[in-house]
Amino acid sequence: MNSFPFIEYLLPLIFLAFVGATIGGALLAVLTQWIIRSVCGLAMASVGLAGMFYFLNSPFLAMIHILIYIGAVCITIVFAIMLAEPDEPDAQEQASSLPWTLGAGVVAGALFLGLAWLGLTADWPTPVVTGDGSVESIGIALLTTQSLALEIIAVVLLVSILGALAIARRGRHKA
C-alpha cells in the first residue's frame, strides 16, 4: 500500500516532537536563571502548543497562536528586558530559598497529579457533532452568534492600550 517504510510512525513522531517542544520549552522558561532564555523557552512552548492546535483540527488557531505569542508577546517581553534588567538573583541567594522552591514543587506536583487523575477518570460525554470547525464556520460564528465576544475583546484591547500608554507615560517627566 504505502511504498515508504515506517510511514505510519511519522505522525506519532511529529506529535511527540511537538509535545517535547511544549514540555521542554515550559521547563526552560521556568527553570533557567537568565530571563532571556526564559523568553526563548516561552517561544519554544508556543511552537509546541501551535502544533497541538494543528493536531486538534484547527490550523487557523495554530497560525494565530504563533503570530500572537512569538510575534507579539515574546518580542514585547524582549523589549521590556532591554529596558529593565530583570535577571534572577544570583545562586547564593537562591540557595537560601530552597524550602520555598521545594514547597512550590510539591504544590505544582499535587495539582498536576490531581488534574491528570480527574482528566483520566472523568465521565466525558460523546455528543453528536453538528459543525465542522472550519475557518468559515468560525467567521460566521464570530459575526452572528458570538458577535458579543468580538465586541468585548475589541473594547478590552482598546482599554488596555490606552491604560498601557497612560501608565508608561506617568513618571517620565518626574524622572
Add this chain to the structure above:
Amino acid sequence: MNPLDLHQTPSAYLILAALLLAIGLFGLLKRRTLVGMLISGELIFGAAMLNLMTVTRFFAPDPAIGQVFILFIMGLSAAEVAIALSIVIAVYRNYKSIQTRELSEMKG
C-alpha cells in the same frame, strides 16, 4: 489503547495541559522578578487554551464556538502582557529594580 493513536486520544492533551499548568504555577511561585512571573502566567494561559481546545475537539457538539473562545483568551493574554509590561517599566523607573523582594512599599 494503541500508542500510535496517541494524537487522537483526549487524555494525552488533557495531561499535557495539566502539566503545563503545574509548570506555570511552579514558576509563578519560584520566580523573583516580575518578568519571570509574567512568563509563567503566559504558560498558564497556554494550559487553559490547550484544555479548552481539547474539550472543543472531542466533547463539544460545535467545534467553532470553542475556537472563538480561544481567540478571546488570546486577545486577553495579549492585553495582559501590554498592561503588565508597562507596569514593569514604570516600576523599574521608580525603583531601578524589578525584583519582587524590593517592591515592599506601596507609596511611590
